Amino acid sequence: MGKSWETIEKPNFIGRKYIDKSLFKYGIHIPTEYIPKFLNNIHGNTVELGKSKEIKLIFDDYECECSIRNVDRKGVTSQTIQIRYDGNSQLKEYLKNKFSYTYNLIENEEEIDTDEYIDIYKANELNTFYIKENTHKNLELHKNVIDFINTIKSTSMSKSYKIPLLWSFYNNGNIKLKINEDDIYNSFKEFYSKNENSKDLQNQKNTLGYENWGKKEYIKLAKDNPIKYLADKTSKYFYKENDLFCISGILEPYIHKKEFIQEFKDAIQSLENRYFKRNNSINEDDNKYMELIEEIIPADIINKVESYIKNQGYNYTYNQLSNLYLSLKTKPFTILAGISGTGKSKIIRLLADSINADYTLISVRPDWNDSTDLIGYKNLDDKFIKGQLTKTILKAKENKNKIYFICLDEMNLARVEYYLSDYLSIIESRKKVGQDIITDNIVEYQEDNENISLHIPDNLYLIGTVNMDDTTFQFSRKVLDRANTIEFSDVDLDNLFFENNEEKVESLNVSNDFLKTTYLKTMDIEPGYREYAKEVNKKIIEINEILKKSQNQFAYRVRDEILFYMIENKKADLLDEDTAFDYQIMQKILPAINGSEQSVYKVLIDLLNFIFETNDIETVEEAENHLETTTVKYENSAKKIIYMLKGYQNDGYVSYWY
Numbered sequence: 001m002g003k004s005w006e007t008i009e010k011p012n013f014i015g016r017k018y019i020d021k022s023l024f025k026y027g028i029h030i031p032t033e034y035i036p037k038f039l040n041n042i043h044g045n046t047v048e049l050g051k052s053k054e055i056k057l058i059f060d061d062y063e064c065e066c067s068i069r070n071v072d073r074k075g076v077t078s079q080t081i082q083i084r085y086d087g088n089s090q091l092k093e094y095l096k097n098k099f100s101y102t103y104n105l106i107e108n109e110e111e112i113d114t115d116e117y118i119d120i121y122k123a124n125e126l127n128t129f130y131i132k133e134n135t136h137k138n139l140e141l142h143k144n145v146i147d148f149i150n151t152i153k154s155t156s157m158s159k160s161y162k163i164p165l166l167w168s169f170y171n172n173g174n175i176k177l178k179i180n181e182d183d184i185y186n187s188f189k190e191f192y193s194k195n196e197n198s199k200d201l202q203n204q205k206n207t208l209g210y211e212n213w214g215k216k217e218y219i220k221l222a223k224d225n226p227i228k229y230l231a232d233k234t235s236k237y238f239y240k241e242n243d244l245f246c247i248s249g250i251l252e253p254y255i256h257k258k259e260f261i262q263e264f265k266d267a268i269q270s271l272e273n274r275y276f277k278r279n280n281s282i283n284e285d286d287n288k289y290m291e292l293i294e295e296i297i298p299a300d301i302i303n304k305v306e307s308y309i310k311n312q313g314y315n316y317t318y319n320q321l322s323n324l325y326l327s328l329k330t331k332p333f334t335i336l337a338g339i340s341g342t343g344k345s346k347i348i349r350l351l352a353d354s355i356n357a358d359y360t361l362i363s364v365r366p367d368w369n370d371s372t373d374l375i376g377y378k379n380l381d382d383k384f385i386k387g388q389l390t391k392t393i394l395k396a397k398e399n400k401n402k403i404y405f406i407c408l409d410e411m412n413l414a415r416v417e418y419y420l421s422d423y424l425s426i427i428e429s430r431k432k433v434g435q436d437i438i439t440d441n442i443v444e445y446q447e448d449n450e451n452i453s454l455h456i457p458d459n460l461y462l463i464g465t466v467n468m469d470d471t472t473f474q475f476s477r478k479v480l481d482r483a484n485t486i487e488f489s490d491v492d493l494d495n496l497f498f499e500n501n502e503e504k505v506e507s508l509n510v511s512n513d514f515l516k517t518t519y520l521k522t523m524d525i526e527p528g529y530r531e532y533a534k535e536v537n538k539k540i541i542e543i544n545e546i547l548k549k550s551q552n553q554f555a556y557r558v559r560d561e562i563l564f565y566m567i568e569n570k571k572a573d574l575l576d577e578d579t580a581f582d583y584q585i586m587q588k589i590l591p592a593i594n595g596s597e598q599s600v601y602k603v604l605i606d607l608l609n610f611i612f613e614t615n616d617i618e619t620v621e622e623a624e625n626h627l628e629t630t631t632v633k634y635e636n637s638a639k640k641i642i643y644m645l646k647g648y649q650n651d652g653y654v655s656y657w658y
Contacts, residue, residue: 005031012121014038014129019102019116024095027066028083035081041122041129042068047081052434055083056128057091059098063527064091067434068127087435087513090526090571097150098133104266145254145263152267157300160200160275161225164191166268169247175255175264178246181219188218196276298325298572301355304508308354309347311505316347322574323583324351327484328515330565332461333427335411335479337468337591337657338488344465347488348407355510357403358395362388368414371422375443384445389423393442396457400436401511404460411464412473424482426456428557430520437517459512468657477592481558484565484587487640519564529567536566539581543589546606550599558588582634585611590640591656600654604641611638620645 006016014037017028030038039045047053050072056065066085073080085091096103102114119132155162168179168187176183192198192213201213222245247255254260302321309316324347327334336344345361352359365373376387386394389406396404411420422442429440437458444453464483466475475485519525525533540559547553562584569580593600608617611634617623623642632638640656648654 005034014120014122017118017120019099019114021106024092024103026084026086030081030083032078035079038068038081041126043126053127057131058123058128059131060133062094064088066091069434084435087516089513099135100149101135104270145251145260148251149263149267153270155271157275160197161221163268163272163275164188165222167191170264170268173261175261177249177252177255181215184222185215185218188221299574301508301510301514302574305351305354308505308507309350312350314343314346314350319575319579323486326565326568326574327486327587328461329517329568330484330561332517333483335464335466335483335485336488337466337485340467344488345407345409348405348463352405353507355403355508357405359405359407360388360392361407361409363409364411364413366413368419371419374419375422376445384447390443390454393454393457393460396460397454400457400459402459403510403512403515406460406462408462408464410467412466412475415473416479417476423462424478427482432520437520458516461515480592481554485591486587518568522560522563525567529570532570533563533567536563542610543607546603546610550595550597550603552593552603554592562588578633582636585634585637586640590637594655596653601645601648604645604654608638608641620649
């Protein structure tokens with residue numbers, strides 16, 4: 001590759017950085033001659049050796065927080081200053097999309113020359129830098145084209161069937177806005193004639209066998225795996241009966257330009273490379289995690305997890321798995337509740353197996369009344385005996401890329417507030433230090449004359465399971481406000497032999513970036529999502545005003561975690577927005593409502609009217625009739641509230657649990 005940095009004489013100008021591979025992976029290494037210019041805009045004009053300071057980067061249409069670090073290289077006396085954003089997958093995705101020309105070159109060649117670069121300026125505020133982006137000079141395409149290409153690159157797939165459909169439109173460089181069945185057949189047949197691609201057809205149910213497929217079978221496959229964004233109702237090629245097989249007419253002015261043709265081809269190839277590389281086996285003994293996992297959007301991983309779990313003989317839905325993912329992503333403490341035998345413990349183990357996470361089962365005992373069994377204690381010889389939680393923390397601390405699950409089984413056999421109080425308090429002390437999220441110390445002890453202090457690492461996730469009956473303890477508000485409480489109570493006893501693929505599904509090697517918390521406070525929310533956060537917050541405020549009538553209102557913690565869940569869902573495009581908010585009402589609002597007061601009953605009625613978007617519901621019977629005859633946004637929440645109201649009618653007491 002040619003030059004990496006360049007100096008230009010401009011006011012407040014620091015340096016021109018040409019785009020290279022490191023920019024997409026971890027950050028920016030600052031050459032020695034540019035270090036004084038950077039540090040001149042850092043508070044204190046220095047970064048201690050081995051330490052980091054938080055900084056803000058302001059791009060043309062994007063702002064983010066990352067860190068500037070003085071790397072401690074043993075034996076090296078000169079400063080090594082780097083801007084780091086290893087764990088910021090959103091920024092890396094932004095850069096890949098913005099500098100797609102260079103990124104595609106890097107995908108195909110180790111050594112590249114590019115004319116894309118960024119100009120870095122110091123801002124008026126300390127620890128803040130402006131980034132001016134300069135993209136490929138020959139690429140003069142409309143924003144609609146860029147959006148279209150980037151959408152192709154982020155296509156979600158659990159199988160490869162969408163790739164040959166895209167090649168049908170490419171048509172050997174003669175881009176078509178609409179394709180016919182012959183185009184599809186020729187493309188699919190050519191694509192799946194390759195041995196490395198044909199494995200995706202082996203589980204297709206067809207008496208012919210995929211080796212003997214003809215046009216009919218391939219056309220059905222294409223129709224069963226749509227790419228809905230290719231066409232819209234503004235397109236003159238839009239046909240309601242065949243809208244899978246045309247591209248929006250908006251793109252017509254560009255389809256003959258060589259830049260568009262190349263971008264279209266590169267986008268499909270990057271999709272193909274991503275899909276097939278993702279399925280290659282990984283040697284875990286090398287302690288390496290697939291770098292391409294960072295490229296995979298969460299929907300891809302969850303689809304793969306769902307397939308893996310079904311392959312093991314269990315059936316959890318895509319929505320259930322997405323909800324569990326979003327709950328853990330929002331906060332590394334989640335509760336799975338419901339009747340015994342519904343698979344609460346099993347789903348944690350299966351999720352761990354599917355992504356090659358570490359799994360520890362801790363069974364709670366009824367006699368636990370403090371944290372000694374979890375954290376540890378000193379014996380008669382004044383030696384610290386580590387508890388099960390401490391042992392797992394030590395393992396997680398040594399392998400920061402790996403995910404560690406702790407299943408706290410039947411956690412309410414003892415009072416959670418007694419044995420888990422330290423954890424519940426310390427999990428709220430989380431803060432970002434560079435790329436890590438750390439807490440206050442949860443345990444301190446001496447070992448071999450060395451003082452040991454441990455915090456909760458950001459790759460450790462605690463999931464509790466609870467069976468709510470008259471032999472167990474209820475949860476306090478302190479516990480419920482700190483977790484998403486996911487209910488597992490629905491069972492389908494008729495479903496003896498659900499459909500399963502015979503083909504073996506391999507587990508994924510997923511790094512901690514997949515689950516690591518993005519937001520700790522609302523100020524962490526990126527500018528591009530703040531308007532959406534405000535819209536969601538309007539609904540949260542409306543619900544909280546209803547809850548105030550019975551003194552069941554919540555505070556900032558609950559509000560923030562609902563916002564974080566909804567934004568993570570919007571970014572990952574996992575669940576319908578109404579489905580996601582329905583989960584949040586069920587998991588963050590309703591579990592904390594209980595009591596025998598008339599005001600509690602009235603609050604539940606008001607919540608039903610909020611859900612039904614009416615003011616006409618006054619009784620349980622009216623609510624049931626409305627639910628049967630009207631489409632409801634938050635259906636599960638409505639059903640649960642009706643269940644809780646019936647509890648009040650029958651027993652004079654409202655409870656989420658029974």
